[in-house]
Amino acid sequence: MPKSSNSDHKKTTVNPPERREELLAIAAEVFAAQGYNATTVRKIADAAGMLAGSLYYHFDSKESMLDEILSGFLDELWARYDAVLGAGLGPRETLEALVTESFREIDRHLAAVAIYQKESKHLGTRPHFAYLVESQQKFEKAWLGTLERGVAAKVFRADLDVRLTYRFVRDTVWVAASWYRPGGRHSPEEIARQYLSMVLEGIALHDS
Amino acid sequence: MPKSSNSDHKKTTVNPPERREELLAIAAEVFAAQGYNATTVRKIADAAGMLAGSLYYHFDSKESMLDEILSGFLDELWARYDAVLGAGLGPRETLEALVTESFREIDRHLAAVAIYQKESKHLGTRPHFAYLVESQQKFEKAWLGTLERGVAAKVFRADLDVRLTYRFVRDTVWVAASWYRPGGRHSPEEIARQYLSMVLEGIALHDS
DNA sequence: TAACCTACCAAACACTTGTTAGGGAAGGAG
């Protein structure tokens, strides 16, 4: 659980998270499009219609914006994942629910997901972003556990390397963020359905 | 076909590509680890045991290094892809061969593939890197065509969105570059085999 | 020896980067 890190900011504003969220959404979009390092604070300010220095009224630093975007995304993701994992579903149903929730999350937080995909790997080495690797470990535990339960219950194949299967399923789902566009031809649920069909049944034509 | 872009460099060196390739390999590794924009020429020079300015004896610019790395990778990739596509195989065999060649390419050019994954999207907008989107279009044509042939020949399922299937297969293969490490437990061929098994047959247990 | 080429270093350049300090316009509260 990422401790939301940025404990306090500026004064004791009573109802602050108004313009703040707006600016975070803008920053997230620029980060996702250009990459974190290639994004200058001046570009963010441009997109927000203000000057670079003005951003520092709302945020402590460029890095704290990234931090807030990523931890906010992970907080919401885990709220939904935990609900699924605590529902007492069978392994196949759990996997289906996790995949569906993942696509919903991509639909809602596309920019944050894209940033996470691109930057989390080398951000994880920095101590301030240690919660990224914690989350990733928890993530692996949840998915791997589900797959192993499925193998034990004979609903998933036993002749595959489980860790390879895990990476296969995980990547399959999350890279979709690189091409998915909200409001496109397929809803998140429709994409989840087809992806699950491919992952579970394969794309080859079986005679049944 | 990326025109190799960097037409001439420096004098008319007879046997130059000795230290050059070495430096490119080093640069590729740093680019892959830190991201292109986060990589300074001084870091590359450090890794090579020399000073930043000295790199400019071998290369015109930081961008030309990236260009050479990416176009070199794509040239080799397409040499192998074209061989597969021209072999007159059936759709399923073509797909298997493409996947296998892809994993082999990841094994050989891991750094270049990782860079391509991370940077190609926003590099494609720059005119100098237009060959990246050309390659991507050719790529889509080859894979989509193979899938459609397979559907027509009734070896692939017809009830799936073909474009979705394409992205599914493409992504599952290439994101492997984010976790694959040469010399690990599985050879590229072994990974290809298991991936193909998952993609074609699914991970669910079927009664047969 | 002299001329030459290769591969690097040393030092600086113009520019961009994230960040800060001080100020000021707008509007509500007293």
Add this chain to the structure above:
DNA sequence: CTCCTTCCCTAACAAGTGTTTGGTAGGTTA
């Protein structure tokens, strides 16, 4: 009206950026 808070601007800063210029040690060729 005055005070205060919110939100932004102006202007600058120090550090870091990619790149250039001139030089030089060491080997090869003549």
